[in-house]
Amino acid sequence: xxxxxxxxxxxxxxxxxxxxxxxxxxxxxxxxxxxxxxxxxxxxxxxxxxxxxxxxxxxxxxxxxxxxxxxxxxxxxxxxxxxxxxxxxxxxxxxxxxxxxxxxxxxxxxxxxxxxxxxxxxxxxxxxxxxxxxxxxxxxxxxxxxxxxxxxxxxxxxxxxxxxxxxxxxxxxxxxxxxxxxxxxx
Amino acid sequence: xxxxxxxxxxxxxxxxxxxxxxxxxxxxxxxxxxxxxxxxxxxxxxxxxxxxxxxxxxxxxxxxxxxxxxxxxxxxxxxxxxxxxxxxxxxxxxxxxxxxxxxxxxxxxxxxxxxxxxxxxxxxxxxxxxxxxxxxxxxxxxxxxxxxxxxxxxxxxxxxxxxxxxxxxxxxxxxxxxxxxxxxxxxxxxxxxxxxxxxxxxxxxxxxxxxxxxxxxxxxxxxxxxxxxxxxxxxxxxxxxxxxxxxxxxxxxxxxxxxxxxxxxxxxxxxxxxxxxxxxxxxxxxxxxxxxxxxxxxxxxxxxxxxxxxxxxxxxxxxxxxxxxxxxxxxxxxxxxxxxxxxxxxxxxxxxxxxxxxxxxxxxxxxxxxxxxxxxxxxxxxxxxxxxxxxxxxxxxxxxxxxxxxxxxxxxxxxxxxxxxxxxxxxxxxxxxxxxxxxxxxxxxxxxxxxxxxxxxxxxxxxxxxxxxxxxxxxxxxxxxxxxxxxxxxxxxxxxxxxxxxxxxxxxxxxxxxxxxxxxxxxxxxxxxxxxxxxxxxxxxxxxxxxxxxxxxxxx
Numbered sequence: 001x002x003x004x005x006x007x008x009x010x011x012x013x014x015x016x017x018x019x020x021x022x023x024x025x026x027x028x029x030x031x032x033x034x035x036x037x038x039x040x041x042x043x044x045x046x047x048x049x050x051x052x053x054x055x056x057x058x059x060x061x062x063x064x065x066x067x068x069x070x071x072x073x074x075x076x077x078x079x080x081x082x083x084x085x086x087x088x089x090x091x092x093x094x095x096x097x098x099x100x101x102x103x104x105x106x107x108x109x110x111x112x113x114x115x116x117x118x119x120x121x122x123x124x125x126x127x128x129x130x131x132x133x134x135x136x137x138x139x140x141x142x143x144x145x146x147x148x149x150x151x152x153x154x155x156x157x158x159x160x161x162x163x164x165x166x167x168x169x170x171x172x173x174x175x176x177x178x179x180x181x182x183x184x185x186x
Numbered sequence: 187x188x189x190x191x192x193x194x195x196x197x198x199x200x201x202x203x204x205x206x207x208x209x210x211x212x213x214x215x216x217x218x219x220x221x222x223x224x225x226x227x228x229x230x231x232x233x234x235x236x237x238x239x240x241x242x243x244x245x246x247x248x249x250x251x252x253x254x255x256x257x258x259x260x261x262x263x264x265x266x267x268x269x270x271x272x273x274x275x276x277x278x279x280x281x282x283x284x285x286x287x288x289x290x291x292x293x294x295x296x297x298x299x300x301x302x303x304x305x306x307x308x309x310x311x312x313x314x315x316x317x318x319x320x321x322x323x324x325x326x327x328x329x330x331x332x333x334x335x336x337x338x339x340x341x342x343x344x345x346x347x348x349x350x351x352x353x354x355x356x357x358x359x360x361x362x363x364x365x366x367x368x369x370x371x372x373x374x375x376x377x378x379x380x381x382x383x384x385x386x387x388x389x390x391x392x393x394x395x396x397x398x399x400x401x402x403x404x405x406x407x408x409x410x411x412x413x414x415x416x417x418x419x420x421x422x423x424x425x426x427x428x429x430x431x432x433x434x435x436x437x438x439x440x441x442x443x444x445x446x447x448x449x450x451x452x453x454x455x456x457x458x459x460x461x462x463x464x465x466x467x468x469x470x471x472x473x474x475x476x477x478x479x480x481x482x483x484x485x486x487x488x489x490x491x492x493x494x495x496x497x498x499x500x501x502x503x504x505x506x507x508x509x510x511x512x513x514x515x516x517x518x519x520x521x522x523x524x525x526x527x528x529x530x531x532x533x534x535x536x537x538x539x540x541x542x543x544x545x546x547x548x549x550x551x552x553x554x555x556x557x558x559x560x561x562x563x564x565x566x567x568x569x570x571x572x573x574x575x576x577x578x579x580x581x582x583x584x585x586x587x588x589x590x591x592x593x594x595x596x597x598x599x600x601x602x603x604x605x606x607x608x609x610x611x612x613x614x615x616x617x618x619x620x621x622x623x624x625x626x627x628x629x630x631x632x633x634x635x636x637x638x639x640x641x642x643x644x645x646x647x648x649x650x651x652x653x654x655x656x657x658x659x660x661x662x663x664x665x666x667x668x669x670x671x672x673x674x675x676x677x678x679x680x681x682x683x684x685x686x687x688x689x690x691x692x693x694x695x696x697x698x699x700x701x702x703x704x705x706x707x708x709x710x711x712x713x714x715x716x717x718x719x720x721x722x723x724x725x726x727x728x729x730x731x732x733x734x735x736x737x738x739x740x741x742x
Contacts, residue, residue, distance in 0.1 A: 018229065022222055030221070031207035038196070042435045047217065051225040058229065074204060088438075119199030125191065126202050130209070141210045145195045156214045184189055 003069040010058060018058040021069070028070065029053050029077045034146070036081035041088050049084045053077045121182070128178045136171035139164055386410045386417040402455040409450040422448040424466045424485060427474050427503065437481040437506045444476065451476075463493075474503070481506035521572070522561035523549040527612060530565060530573060530589055534600040534608040541582040545575050560586065569619060573600075591615045618707045620666055621688050627667040628655040632740070633674025635687055635702070639713050639727060646714055647696040648689055666690060671702065671740070678742035683709060685740045702727065702740050709739045 001020055010017030033049045041049070053076050061072060129137050135157055142153040150168070154161040195206075387395070387407045396402055409415050422444050430443040444464065445451075452473070453463040459479040466474050470491045475484045482505040488498040525533075525548045533540055548563055549555040560576035570592035578585035589612070590597040598611045630651065638650055654669055671685040679685050683704040690698045700714040713727040730738040 014229070018225065022225065026218055026221060027210075027212045028204075028207040030212040030217075031210075032203060034212065035196075035203050042439050044433075044439070047221050047224060051221045051228060054221070055225045055228045058225075074207075078200075115199070118194065118197055119202065121189070122194050122198035122202040123205075125194055126198070126205055138210050140191075141195075141206060144192045145206060145210075146212065147192070152214070156211055184191060184194065 006069060007061075010061070014058065018054070021058055022054055025057075025070065025073050026050065026054065029073050032074055032077040033081040033084075036078060037085055037088075038147075040085050045084060045088060049081055050077070053080050056080075121184075124182065125179070125184065129175065131178065132171055132174055135159065136167055136174070139168050140171055140175065143168060399453075399455070401457045402453050404452065405454055406448075406450045406452045415450055419450075420447065421452075421468065422464050422466060422474070424472075424474060427464070427466070427483065427485075431483065431504045437478075437483075437504065440483065440504060441476060441478060444474075520562065521550075521564050522554040522556065524564040524566045525573065526567045527565060527571075527616070530600065531605075531609060531612070533587075534589075534603075534605050537605065538601060540584055540587060540601055542575065542577045542584055543582060565589070568616065569623075571615075591619070617690070621668060621686075621703065622705075622707060624666045624668045624688070626656075626670050626686070628669050629672050630654040630669045630687060631674035632671050632677035632679055632685075635671060635713070636674075636677060636731075639725075644714060644716070645696070646689075646700055648691060649696075651689065673742075680740050680742050683739060687713070704739070711738070711740065 001024055006017065006020045006024060009020045030046065030050045033053065034046050037046050037049065053073065056076060057069070057073055061069070129140050131137075132140065138157055139153055142148040142156065148156070150164045151161045153159075154164045157164070159167075195202075198206075387404070387410075389411060392404050392407050392411065396404060406415070410417050410419075426447060427440075427444060430440045434440045434443065448464060451462045452465040453470075455461045455463060456477070459477055462476040462478070463470070464474045464476070466472055466485075467487075470493060471488055473486050473493060475486055475493070477483075483503045485501040485503050486493045486498055487501075488495060490497050492498065523545070529548065533544060536544065545561060545563070546555050549561075555561070560574050563573045563575070565571035565573060568591070572590055572592070574586055574588050574590065575584055576586040577583070584601055586599075587601045588597050588599050589608075596611065596615050598608055600608050603611075628651070634654070638646060642650060648667060651667065651669065655667075667689040669687045669689075671679055671687050673679050685702060685704065687700065687702050689700045697714055699712060701710050701712050703710040711726050711730055713725055715725060716722075717724050717726060717729065730736075
């Protein structure tokens with residue numbers, strides 16, 4: 001379903017529209033929120049924040065707007081997640097380091113080079129992971145990005161945990177060969 | 187420096203994250219369903235917002251408003267008329283339904299005194315005003331409030347007889363109103379006792395309680411008193427706390443949920459740390475105590491309200507594992523100070539001239555230096571070694587100054603023993619400690635040990651043992667090499683002792699020594715050095731092997 005269809009549904013019926021919006025973008029929104037809140041918020045915090053962003057989009061997004069719904073969700077997910085992170089940190093009396101707090105909005109001049117290098121490296125890495133094909137790429141992403149174990153990954157991908165483990169082993173072997181020219185360890 | 191895949195992916199730029207978000211499903215269907223339900227819940231809440239409701243009201247109000255106004259006016263007028271009629275009509279019965287009369291006052295004609303007896307101790311006071319026929323008044327019952335009774339306490343009121351008719355009428359009205367209030371009161375009271383039966387404390391009571399309980403503040407009661415919360419605002423229950431613990435992943439989350447249910451905890455006690463009490467049972471006999479600093483939650487019950495008393499029982503509900511910091515020196519308190527083996531040898535050189543004051547510089551602090559009793563010093567560059575010094579009588583001379591090795595259970599008096607002997611002992615102990623701590627470099631059969639000994643004699647070289655080294659062992663020719671000795675075809679190793687062969691590399695010749703020994707070095711046999719340097723080449727090993735009457739300790 002494309003953005004225009006979702007917008008049309010949102011205009012017609014809030015519930016139908018929300019359902020369409022949710023089916024299309026919940027995973028996208030969840031990932032962005034997860035990336036900000038990992039190590040700080042609980043699973044429940046991540047879920048709450050994701051639902052907040054999606055509700056907010058469904059209720060407040062101007063359907064007449066020409067812009068991309070995905071971009072809107074992406075930006076609002078990131079901002080909302082940063083707010084939640086701040087709130088959690090203030091609740092738990094754990095201070096976010098200043099550089100961490102502002103890193104999302106103000107790139108440090110000193111780290112521009114490192115950041116760019118890292119971004120490039122991560123893009124190359126992702127491209128090579130993707131080249132493994134499915135479901136190997138998904139298994140690798142779930143292991144290293146989402147930090148899911150074999151059973152969790154199996155549940156998400158609808159596979160057997162044993163199959164996931166064996167595929168992961170083979171995928172890692174392949175990936176090792178693919179990453180031989182990069183300075184990356186498994 | 188090599189980077190890890192996880193680190194790279196976690197610190198990726200927005201573009202990569204978006205690609206991941208776009209291409210891979212983030213979580214399972216259950217999670218998605220959960221998020222969807224939460225979202226719907228939130229959407230439903232927002233659907234009930236006043237905006238829609240207000241719009242409907244505005245839409246309908248112009249039509250209904252005049253009719254409603256007219257209806258309200260008619261209702262008020264009817265009510266007023268009915269009320270007036272009722273007031274004028276003679277009362278069929280005096281109001282005597284409510285037996286709440288606990289004190290009486292009597293009105294007497296002419297100049298009689300009306301006295302409210304025990305007014306200050308009663309809930310309500312009913313005044314039974316009785317009048318005789320000749321004065322034209324009638325019997326009425328009135329009820330006055332406690333406040334009125336208080337005011338009338340000890341006040342003499344003179345009521346003229348000829349004004350009583352009017353007074354009675356007024357009294358009648360008062361009676362009706364009061365009757366309603368009086369009948370309503372028990373119903374309210376019973377309802378209240380049915381729900382909470384809670385009575386909030388006064389400031390004096392709070393202060394009295396706090397003065398009795400050291401370093402405790404009754405936060406909830408104070409909040410009730412200040413009107414921040416109502417007296418019947420909900421308290422967190424033990425079941426809720428247990429549920430929060432079960433469904434939360436860390437202390438902060440649990441504590442946040444508890445605070446959501448009960449923002450004002452009952453008591454904040456503790457000194458140095460916050461010991462926050464939630465009176466889950468409504469009293470201090472059954473509480474949940476939260477300590478944010480140590481990140482633990484306990485359930486405490488007692489029978490006398492003293493949670494630190496003998497009747498208190500503690501049950502730990504939650505405790506967060508914290509990284510245990512190893513203290514810099516856990517045994518500092520036991521020891522007066524610390525020194526090194528070199529310091530010990532320097533002190534040993536002084537021999538009999540050693541004084542208690544020589545140890546002052548090794549003490550942790552001025553307080554650690556004691557001129558009476560003994561002082562223990564840690565020898566920092568050895569395991570479990572220490573030095574004990576004790577002054578003799580009133581002089582500075584030392585009565586005791588021993589170096590002890592707890593690992594090997596050795597001890598030596600450094601004042602009365604010759605310096606060279608002290609040095610030799612310390613070297614021996616150090617060597618034993620080094621050998622015991624060394625990792626096994628390889629395995630060798632007892633047959634090979636005997637063969638190499640016979641073939642090479644005093645020219646035994648570490649290189650001769652290279653075939654027996656583990657592949658992973660890397661030697662720089664200065665390390666101790668410890669081999670595990672195993673059974674050979676001819677010679678079998680003792681089953682009682684684990685046997686090792688240790689080679690100590692040396693200078694001038696390939697090895698200083700090569701000894702067979704057991705695990706704790708209590709049994710040793712030198713296979714390299716001769717017993718008598720001027721005699722035939724005979725080692726300790728040759729000797730024990732030659733003994734016919736006694737089996738060597740390392741042989742089966």
